[in-house]
Amino acid sequence: MASGRTLVIVPTFDERESIQVILPRVLATGVDVLVVDDSSPDGTGAVVASLAASEPRLSLLTRTSKDGIGPAYLAGFAWGLERGYDVLVELDADGSHPPEDIPRLLAELADPAVGGVIGSRWVPGGRVVGWPLYRRLISRGGSWYARGMLGLGVRDVTAGFRAYRASVLRAVHLEDVESHGYCFQIDMTRRIAGAGYRLVEVPIVFRDRExxxxxMSGAIVVEAMLKVTGWGALELWAKAISGxxxxASADRRPGGRFPK
Ligand SMILES: Nc1nc2c(ncn2[C@@H]2O[C@H](COP(=O)(O)OP(=O)(O)OP(=O)(O)O)[C@@H](O)[C@H]2O)c(=O)[nH]1
Ligand SMILES: [Mg+2]
Incomplete structure (x- = not known):
């Protein structure tokens, strides 16, 4: 397992029931936990606050309004980095990501060349239980499109169960991230891979929420499509310009392509 302190960040919006089931499972792996709640109307924050009163490894960060998982994770990363955690883990509250697999993700970070680990549905051994066909198609199609547009080697680009080395998060200019929905995960993938860090995928069994x-909404899918297309176009443009x-510099060299 990676050495150092690990913080698992769980973003919540209206997860009053799920959070009570998932937190004991996460805490049982020995990590610290931060719930980032966007003032859920169903009182998720109050439930977490009362659990945190008797569990020193559990903290709550309350944000004023619902703003998507991107800003919630950024606030959680900032909280964890300020407190000197060495590894920051992303995990949904709804039970889709098995907390019992956290040690498997952390084990991959023992290799210093690995900057981040992704709990992946779309590598051999990984799968999804309980999703209708249209959800599989959106997820697989989205990963396929983002991989192609951005030239990424990762199979499950939108996966939300991840472990990052703190030093990597410090290096990728989180202050520039503007993604709100699940394209936040694509954004993190391209930033980390683009900065030259290795991302490893470990297979997980993802279960639909109970x-x-x-x-999930149409707006989240549209944001991802537009952002991925924009990022892809910018990369093509940057490649064309550097080409x-x-x-031009080859032409200027003596004996260049078009010697005068
Ligand atoms: N803080 C915060 N958390 C959010 C927000 N939107 C979603 N979440 C949390 O992010 C996690 C993932 O959200 P889900 O609703 O499960 O979205 P999803 O996993 O893409 O979709 P499903 O597979 O249908 O569950 C859950 O823990 C949510 O409570 C938000 O705006 N703010
Ligand atoms: Mg979910």
């Missing part, structure tokens, strides 16, 4: 409501610059 309690509470999904926050032109290379050609």
């Amino acid at each position: 309690l509470g409501e999904s926050k 032109l610059r290379r050609d």
Whole structure:
């Protein structure tokens, strides 16, 4: 297992029932936990606050309004980095990500060359239980599109069960991240891979939520499509410009492509 202190960050919006089931499972792995709640109307924050009163390894960060998982995770990362955690883990509250697999993710970080670990549905041994066909298609199609557009080697680009080395989070300019929905995960993937760090995927069994409501929406899918397309276009543009610059400098060299 990676050495150092680990903080598991759980973003919540209206997860009153799920959070009571998941927190004991996460805490049982020996990590510290931060719940980032966007003032859930169902009182999730109050439930977590009362559990935290008797569990020193559990903390609550309350934000004023629902703003998507991207800003919630950024607030959680900032909280954890300020307190000197060495590894920060992302995990949904709804039971889709098995907390019992946290040690498997952390084990991969023992290799100093690995910057982040992704609990992946779409590598051999990984799978999804309980999702209808359309959800599988959105997830697989989204991963396929983002991988192609951004040239990423990761199979499950939108996965939300991840472990990052703190030093990597410090290096990837989190202050520039603007993604709100699950394209936040794609954004993190491209930033970390783009900065030259290795991302490893370990297979997980992802289960559809049993309690509470999904926050997935058409707006989240549209945000991801637009952002991925924009990032892909920018990368193509940057490659084209650097290709032109290379050609121009080759032309200027004596014996260049078009010697006068
Ligand atoms: N703080 C915060 N948490 C959120 C927000 N939206 C979703 N979450 C949490 O993020 C996690 C993932 O949200 P889900 O609703 O499960 O979304 P999903 O996993 O993409 O969709 P499903 O597979 O349908 O459950 C859950 O723990 C949610 O409570 C938000 O705006 N703010
Ligand atoms: Mg979910």
